[in-house]
Amino acid sequence: MDLQLNKKQKNNSLAMTLLKGRTFIVLVVLLVFFSFATPNFLSANTMLLLAKHVALYGILAIGMTYVIITGGIDLSVGAIVGLGGMIAGGMIQNGVTIQSLGVTLYFDVPLVVFFTILFGAFVGWLNGIIITKFGVAPFIATLGTMYIARGFAMLHSNGATYSNIIGNEALGNTGFSFFGSRIIGIPVGAIILVIIAVLAGILLKRTTFGWHIFAIGGNERAARLSGVKVDKVKILVYIFSGVCAAIVGIITASQLEAAHPASGETWEMNAIAAAVLGGTSMMGGIGTIGGTIVGAFVIGVISDGMVMCGVSEFWQMIIKGLVIILAVIVDQFQRNMEAKIALQARNEAKKDDGQKKAEG
Amino acid sequence: MAEVVEKRKSDSEICFHAEKITKIYPGTKALDEVSFDVYKGKVNVLIGENGAGKSTLMKVIAGIEQESSGQMYMGDKQVTFKNVTEARQHGIGIIHQELSLFPNLNVYQNIFMAKERTKHKVGLDNEEHIRLTKRILDKLEHPIDPCTIVGDLRVGQQQMIEIARNLIQDDLKILIMDEPTSSLSEQEVQVLFKIMRELKAEGISIIYISHRLEEILQIGDYVTILRDGKLVAASAVQDIDLSWIVKKMVGKGKAYPARTQKINWTEREKVLVVKDLCLPKKGGGYLLNHVSFELKKGEILGIYGLMGAGRTELFECIMGLRPEHTGDILLHGKKLLIHTVSEQIQRGFAMVPEDRQREGLIQTMDIGRNISLSSLKNYAKGIFIRDKEEEAAVDANIRDIHIKVADKRLPILSLSGGNQQKVVIGKGLLTKPKILLLDEPSRGIDIGAKTEVFEIINRYADEGLSIIVISSELEEIESIADRIIVLSNGLKTAELEKSEITEDKLVMASYKGHNMSKKAS
Numbered sequence A: 001m002d003l004q005l006n007k008k009q010k011n012n013s014l015a016m017t018l019l020k021g022r023t024f025i026v027l028v029v030l031l032v033f034f035s036f037a038t039p040n041f042l043s044a045n046t047m048l049l050l051a052k053h054v055a056l057y058g059i060l061a062i063g064m065t066y067v068i069i070t071g072g073i074d075l076s077v078g079a080i081v082g083l084g085g086m087i088a089g090g091m092i093q094n095g096v097t098i099q100s101l102g103v104t105l106y107f108d109v110p111l112v113v114f115f116t117i118l119f120g121a122f123v124g125w126l127n128g129i130i131i132t133k134f135g136v137a138p139f140i141a142t143l144g145t146m147y148i149a150r151g152f153a154m155l156h157s158n159g160a161t162y163s164n165i166i167g168n169e170a171l172g173n174t175g176f177s178f179f180g181s182r183i184i185g186i187p188v189g190a191i192i193l194v195i196i197a198v199l200a201g202i203l204l205k206r207t208t209f210g211w212h213i214f215a216i217g218g219n220e221r222a223a224r225l226s227g228v229k230v231d232k233v234k235i236l237v238y239i240f241s242g243v244c245a246a247i248v249g250i251i252t253a254s255q256l257e258a259a260h261p262a263s264g265e266t267w268e269m270n271a272i273a274a275a276v277l278g279g280t281s282m283m284g285g286i287g288t289i290g291g292t293i294v295g296a297f298v299i300g301v302i303s304d305g306m307v308m309c310g311v312s313e314f315w316q317m318i319i320k321g322l323v324i325i326l327a328v329i330v331d332q333f334q335r336n337m338e339a340k341i342a343l344q345a346r347n348e349a350k351k352d353d354g355q356k357k358a359e360g
Numbered sequence B: 001m002a003e004v005v006e007k008r009k010s011d012s013e014i015c016f017h018a019e020k021i022t023k024i025y026p027g028t029k030a031l032d033e034v035s036f037d038v039y040k041g042k043v044n045v046l047i048g049e050n051g052a053g054k055s056t057l058m059k060v061i062a063g064i065e066q067e068s069s070g071q072m073y074m075g076d077k078q079v080t081f082k083n084v085t086e087a088r089q090h091g092i093g094i095i096h097q098e099l100s101l102f103p104n105l106n107v108y109q110n111i112f113m114a115k116e117r118t119k120h121k122v123g124l125d126n127e128e129h130i131r132l133t134k135r136i137l138d139k140l141e142h143p144i145d146p147c148t149i150v151g152d153l154r155v156g157q158q159q160m161i162e163i164a165r166n167l168i169q170d171d172l173k174i175l176i177m178d179e180p181t182s183s184l185s186e187q188e189v190q191v192l193f194k195i196m197r198e199l200k201a202e203g204i205s206i207i208y209i210s211h212r213l214e215e216i217l218q219i220g221d222y223v224t225i226l227r228d229g230k231l232v233a234a235s236a237v238q239d240i241d242l243s244w245i246v247k248k249m250v251g252k253g254k255a256y257p258a259r260t261q262k263i264n265w266t267e268r269e270k271v272l273v274v275k276d277l278c279l280p281k282k283g284g285g286y287l288l289n290h291v292s293f294e295l296k297k298g299e300i301l302g303i304y305g306l307m308g309a310g311r312t313e314l315f316e317c318i319m320g321l322r323p324e325h326t327g328d329i330l331l332h333g334k335k336l337l338i339h340t341v342s343e344q345i346q347r348g349f350a351m352v353p354e355d356r357q358r359e360g361l362i363q364t365m366d367i368g369r370n371i372s373l374s375s376l377k378n379y380a381k382g383i384f385i386r387d388k389e390e391e392a393a394v395d396a397n398i399r400d401i402h403i404k405v406a407d408k409r410l411p412i413l414s415l416s417g418g419n420q421q422k423v424v425i426g427k428g429l430l431t432k433p434k435i436l437l438l439d440e441p442s443r444g445i446d447i448g449a450k451t452e453v454f455e456i457i458n459r460y461a462d463e464g465l466s467i468i469v470i471s472s473e474l475e476e477i478e479s480i481a482d483r484i485i486v487l488s489n490g491l492k493t494a495e496l497e498k499s500e501i502t503e504d505k506l507v508m509a510s511y512k513g514h515n516m517s518k519k520a521s
Helices: A002-020 A022-037 A044-069 A077-093 A109-133 A138-157 A176-180 A188-206 A208-218 A220-225 A230-256 A267-277 A289-309 A313-359 B054-061 B084-089 B107-111 B126-139 B155-167 B186-201 B213-219 B242-250 B311-319 B341-347 B356-360 B367-379 B387-400 B417-430 B447-462 B474-480 B503-520
Strands: A096-098 A103-105 B014-025 B028-039 B043-047 B069-074 B077-079 B092-095 B174-178 B205-209 B222-227 B230-236 B270-280 B286-296 B300-304 B326-331 B349-352 B435-439 B466-470 B483-488 B491-497
Touching (some): A002 A313, A044 A188, A044 A289, A077 A138, A077 A267, A109 A138, A109 A176, A176 A188, A188 A230, A208 A220, A208 A230, A220 B356, A267 A289, A267 A313, B014 B054, B028 B205, B028 B222, B054 B205, B084 B092, B092 B155, B155 B186, B186 B205, B186 B503, B213 B242, B230 B242, B286 B311, B286 B491, B300 B447, B311 B349, B311 B435, B367 B387, B367 B417, B387 B417, B417 B447, B435 B447, B447 B474, B474 B503, B483 B503, B491 B503
Parallel strands (some): B092 B174, B174 B205
Antiparallel strands (some): A096 A103, B069 B077, B270 B286, B270 B326, B483 B491
């Protein structure tokens, strides 16, 4: 009886380890599969290109993971990417004209980046205020700001693209293409992804702020009663998501050396998909940055790999959809299993207790 | 364990019999060969501590869960229920512990949900719904407008809707009521009992689960006691008394640790003074009506009162959840301006809320993090948490109040109710409070865990912590409190020193507020 129980437990824990590492396993399987399907898939060059693509929605997904762990959602990030790119591009191309003084100011690149990020933070702050102070559901609030931000992106240039944003030597604002370039062969975007991922991971795991994010997503009322400043934490989380989006806006504009008002459209969906693939619970309270990054790479490998295999874009969409649904089904399965194991532990503790009492 | 089964031969007819029912959940035996009789037209009471298997047995009888082994008979015929519908077809209805109504729908929609009457098999016949609803509610002496949204009703009224829902099918033979009185006021309980007697008179058998022992003698005809999934005893109520029940339930005589030390409270320092606290009610009147009291260092102040008397609201005012309150709250003689919960926690207040699952625990976090959540700042340098300090504090806390955990990184839901409650109390204690507010700390935990919780409270009070305890259980509050104030309808109707406390006085005072407001109006 005891032996059987142990064996069962062992099986359980093995299954749990496999379940928990499932996204990573899927990633490895995909890599192996595509390396056989297309001979030059596993080359350094392809991998770097993959990293460059993944960096974009990977960064978005990190901000999104924070938001989803609090139990919210941020649909505005794609639009912030577009508007952020337009603001950065506009500042370099046309400068900022102050009409009352009749002057046009041109900022150097670090300042342009700073202002763009500040703008992303502002939209995030707006999201946070609308959600916490006015009690609007996150889905609706960020749907609204999504349309507003996209509208402003179009207005910014009347729908036109700022092309060739490389700055002017004479104005001292060159060097914007840095974010699309490579350092010792590695795309700058990927480096930024790593930096943000590490910072966000530490912030989430090792700070009071991070723990409070989990607490809010787990049970908002209990968190409030425990002294967690719920509104403040939520606003900060949406600001973080906005900042991540603005950074992605800068990187995209820099990679293309152009800013298009429609860029970033539907990227919020990729970010959500990456977070969910990585094990973030849409109910809130559960999620990791590591998981999200792996999730982002899974999506990246699927799209890049299929492109190299010559699969049509339409089929890519279908397969991506299937993978996401499958991931959530497995996720549910894992939750059920965890709950069962917890119940078992509870009952065993009770039994042990009973035995001790009987002996004592 | 020797099974003591005392059965009394009776003339009454047994309409339902369960024979040696066993229910096994993965890893545990919730029911172990339990036999159970239901007498026709009687109130058959089922009691036992939490986890004794009462609810499981009821779920089996109502077809919600299926037995692992054993048989059930209705009359002479063997029956099996694969689901609720099949049980319902045999005339068995159940009222759940947690109300299972649709708060967003109106009264008649709730009553006829999934048993809708239709015109020409398609359109809903709402006139018929309304007519039948009115009839049934009149019979229950609760003439509620059938078009009221259920979420707007009081809990007691909602309970009536639950009963009406079961009565609407006319073939009801057995009605299972799982702790129906746990959220009712005393008046509502009496109305419920009256209805139960009427149902009895109509030949409907009632299976009644309750934690309130005094109710059993009042309403019960037969009593069955379960312990650890086993049948311990069964008897006719007329042959037994309360102490017999308690003895069978716990296995041995148990009492709460009483506060006995002689302290001259008049010389003690006043920690908290509340003056003229008022909290306006939506739509006029007061939830709290000029309540004043004080709390001394190391004192346990009990607050007794019925549901809705304003007890929880009082805590909410003190904790900063009700910034709209008026009146003064003074800590160590200094008037406080209260805005937020986190501010109050910093000042040395801690609260253990009434509803553990909804307000106390973060279900997605592990045991350790639930404990340290309120006091995280104390273990952080800048924004970073120093894990070692946090873990040491949590470990010390677990040892201090004897939380039974195998590993503090396990999910919080792996603990039993009593240990979950200790986690919530531990979270409060870890903030090193000066004043601890406990709202029904013994709700939903078994007698063993209750005793332990009260030992913790006692010990901390001896160490100088000032504590306010809300409780609805007379016996409990009598033994634990140094002084009791009674709230009734938002008014403070009594303040009793330890020596003056009697159950009569407490109960009398708990109704006084209603009369006073009636006279005033």
